[in-house]
Amino acid sequence: MKYTKIKHLSHPHDDLMLVDSPQAPYKCDGCKELGFRRCYQCEDCNFHLHEECAMPDSSAFHPLFRKCDFRFYENAPGNRARYCDACGKDVLGFVYQCLHKEAHDLHPCCMKLPRTLIGDGVKLHLSDMVSSKCQKCGSKEISKGFRGWSYESTCGKYCYHVACVKDLVIENWRKGYFDGHNDVNDQILSNMAIQIKVPNEDIVQQSEGSSYRSKKASKYWKIAKLALKLIISAIFGDPISGFTALIESVVSS
DSSP: OOOSEEEETTEEEEEEEEESOOSSSEEOTTTOOEEOSOEEEESSSSOEEEHHHHSOOSEEEETTEEEEEEEEESSOSSSSOOBOTTTOOBOOSOEEEESSSSOOEEOHHHHTOOSEEEETTEEEEEESSOSSOOTTTSSSOSBTTBOOOEEEETTSSOEEEHHHHHHHHHHHHHTTOOOSSSOHHHHHHHHHGGGOOOSOHHHHHHTTTOHHHHHHHHHHHHHHHHHHHHHHHHHHOSOOHHHHHHHHHHHHO
8 A cells, every 4th residue: 555645754744645656756765765756855945755664664675685694674684784685876865774794685666576567568677797898888797706697588689787777877876967947858858868779780780681580670770779668667666757758869860
């Protein structure tokens, strides 16, 4: 059950209201991560919480960590710096941490990522062991010795790191392209379209002079577009019309 108004210990003086994208984007005051999706917002100040951060589970399990029993914390226990085992980003606030001595950490939004994404005939699975390289960074690893999580198609041809898709948005946010005043669609189209690399330009080059290859390349690009669209929607919320238009513009360019 979703509550439209809640009290939260991290912001005890005012009620928080459930609202659709309050600005584009907002920074969650719980986990300190970026957000586009619906959130709980204070009407009197610039305070926001992801839905996952506002109403967390006190304990949780994740199928990619079958031997782990996770607990929710507003601040990760211990003194050392920690990172999310899903996306590799720093843990700066709310977190799920397992009870092992060498504990795993997950951002609340990463903990809640769907295991399977399906749309228009495309099916993607969330995995920590993939058979193909990420279509954006060209590697199986996010960094040396760290794979993180990826969404990969059943056929294994289409794969994107969760971290790489998050980076696409975060990098542009840090450059100041999102000021909260312009339409999300316009911002993303103008500032991010050239940064998404729909995979394997070689397929397009090979298609020249061959009707069969051209049709094969067209099908490949269509599926790649749909895969990326599904992943972005899963991470940042659905629907985001700007992302749909963004990917359409990349594929048609």
